[in-house]
Amino acid sequence: MLKILFGEAEHEIYHPPTYFDNRYEDEWITDSLTVEMIKDIDKSEVIGTHLIQSPVLGPISTKEISGGVKTLILMAFDESGRIFNASACGDNCAKWIVEIGKRKDLTINLHHVMDFHEVPDFEALILNTGVTVHSYEEYLEEAVKIKER
Amino acid sequence: MKGKYHIIVQNNRLRYELDIRRNITIIRGDSATGKTTLFNLLEQAFTLGESSGVDVLCERPCRTLGGRDWNLVLPNLHDQILFLDEESRFIKSREFARAVKASNNYFVIITREDLPNLPYAVDEIYGIHTSGRYRDMKRTYNELYRIYSTEEFTGKQRVEKVIVEDSHSGYEFFQSVCAENDIACTSAGGKSNLKDAVSKQDKPVLIIADGAAIGSEMNELYQLMRCKPAVKCYLPESFEWLVLKSGVIDGKVIQDILEHPEDFIESQEYISWERFFTALLVEYTQDSYLRYNKSKLNEAYLQGRVKQAILTAVEGVNWGKRSI
Numbered sequence: 001m002l003k004i005l006f007g008e009a010e011h012e013i014y015h016p017p018t019y020f021d022n023r024y025e026d027e028w029i030t031d032s033l034t035v036e037m038i039k040d041i042d043k044s045e046v047i048g049t050h051l052i053q054s055p056v057l058g059p060i061s062t063k064e065i066s067g068g069v070k071t072l073i074l075m076a077f078d079e080s081g082r083i084f085n086a087s088a089c090g091d092n093c094a095k096w097i098v099e100i101g102k103r104k105d106l107t108i109n110l111h112h113v114m115d116f117h118e119v120p121d122f123e124a125l126i127l128n129t130g131v132t133v134h135s136y137e138e139y140l141e142e143a144v145k146i147k148e149r
Numbered sequence: 150m151k152g153k154y155h156i157i158v159q160n161n162r163l164r165y166e167l168d169i170r171r172n173i174t175i176i177r178g179d180s181a182t183g184k185t186t187l188f189n190l191l192e193q194a195f196t197l198g199e200s201s202g203v204d205v206l207c208e209r210p211c212r213t214l215g216g217r218d219w220n221l222v223l224p225n226l227h228d229q230i231l232f233l234d235e236e237s238r239f240i241k242s243r244e245f246a247r248a249v250k251a252s253n254n255y256f257v258i259i260t261r262e263d264l265p266n267l268p269y270a271v272d273e274i275y276g277i278h279t280s281g282r283y284r285d286m287k288r289t290y291n292e293l294y295r296i297y298s299t300e301e302f303t304g305k306q307r308v309e310k311v312i313v314e315d316s317h318s319g320y321e322f323f324q325s326v327c328a329e330n331d332i333a334c335t336s337a338g339g340k341s342n343l344k345d346a347v348s349k350q351d352k353p354v355l356i357i358a359d360g361a362a363i364g365s366e367m368n369e370l371y372q373l374m375r376c377k378p379a380v381k382c383y384l385p386e387s388f389e390w391l392v393l394k395s396g397v398i399d400g401k402v403i404q405d406i407l408e409h410p411e412d413f414i415e416s417q418e419y420i421s422w423e424r425f426f427t428a429l430l431v432e433y434t435q436d437s438y439l440r441y442n443k444s445k446l447n448e449a450y451l452q453g454r455v456k457q458a459i460l461t462a463v464e465g466v467n468w469g470k471r472s473i
């Protein structure tokens with residue numbers, strides 16, 4: 001299930017892209033979920049563990065993929081117990097956050113109100129209030145009441 | 150610092166073009182649009198200069214600011230355009246807000262956070278999009294676009310209720326106009342209360358707020374408005390800007406200023422533009438019957454020709470059939 005905490009979190013990684021560069025594992029990159037996320041968000045192809053083909057930048061290293069995708073990969077595969085700041089992700093990452101939350105218990109924190117309006121079947125537990133929201137509208141109503149960012 | 154600056158940042162594969170015209174500019178938007186790449190190019194150019202292979206073309210020096218010692222570095226920088234990336238956690242601190250207010254630099258901040266301590270304008274929140282290949286077809290061309298366009302906020306339906314951000318002169322003006330047209334009018338008592346006010350509305354409501362400093366509220370307001378299509382927004386720079394724009398104060402100088410305010414507003418003196426427009430209105434009316442006081446509206450602004458001129462300056466709002 002997806003759990004969202006607004007504001008600062010204990011064990012938070014505020015800037016996940018930097019953490020990713022220093023901690024990612026090779027096998028994460030070629031996992032089918034990663035391949036799909038890189039294709040969708042970065043419009044790029046995973047050629048191998050250390051090589052991505054970008055339509056804009058040409059052949060790039062794994063460390064040059066977008067900060068949003070790096071954060072998604074950490075959410076999907078990192079088992080350190082850290083909480084990753086999803087404000088490093090654009091709204092185009094929202095559906096993938098929800099998808100990862102369906103595959104595992106995922107806790108994220110947000111320093112802004114992310115826009116989940118394009119995600120169908122949105123459900124999340126808002127940790128600040130203990131309320132489970134079952135739609136984007138319920139999420140937004142709950143989120144704007146919370147002061148922490 | 151004052152003025153508008155055109156910035157070109159490019160290497161062999163990428164070219165960015167930006168126009169920066171206020172002390173605070175925010176860049177946000179989807180992942181993979183090139184925000185971090187832009188920042189990295191500027192960082193390389195600043196660190197290595199020409200030998201980086203990155204061209205940065207601008208009338209003013211452009212550099213990055215970040216790291217633990219930002220507060221030691223910033224006081225020594227003047228009349229520059231400073232870029233900050235989202236990894237800089239300090240951007241939401243009160244200390245940084247104070248430093249921005251005391252600074253004569255322009256700040257371009259890459260972040261999705263709202264930064265309520267900083268008064269930035271709705272018009273200066275941008276995303277980056279790729280607009281195609283540059284002449285040689287080798288280089289991808291990127292430019293800024295405004296995330297919040299005015300057209301999305303205003304509507305043709307008759308207003309049934311008005312909520313004004315302000316609780317002083319601006320509110321008194323719109324309260325009077327609404328009373329004549331059987332429209333309910335309340336003050337939100339500050340921009341941070343607008344979300345609360347909007348979330349309780351179901352009928353057609355018009356929010357009137359200062360566009361010059363509403364930036365930090367826009368992400369959440371925009372999402373709320375999408376869920377409540379009957380809620381619309383009118384975001385002039387400020388009420389004082391509206392009065393100046395209406396032409397009730399004669400003078401070519403004022404119209405000239407309004408056409409390109411960035412050339413007149415010293416950022417160190419005015420943290421946001423609405424403060425400048427207030428000072429301008431006070432200065433130009435001090436010896437006239439229109440003497441302006443922000444905390445209490447001069448009755449002259451509610452009389453015939455003056456009131457009509459201000460309302461004419463309001464664009465895209467349907468006040469109803471009754472003549473004002």
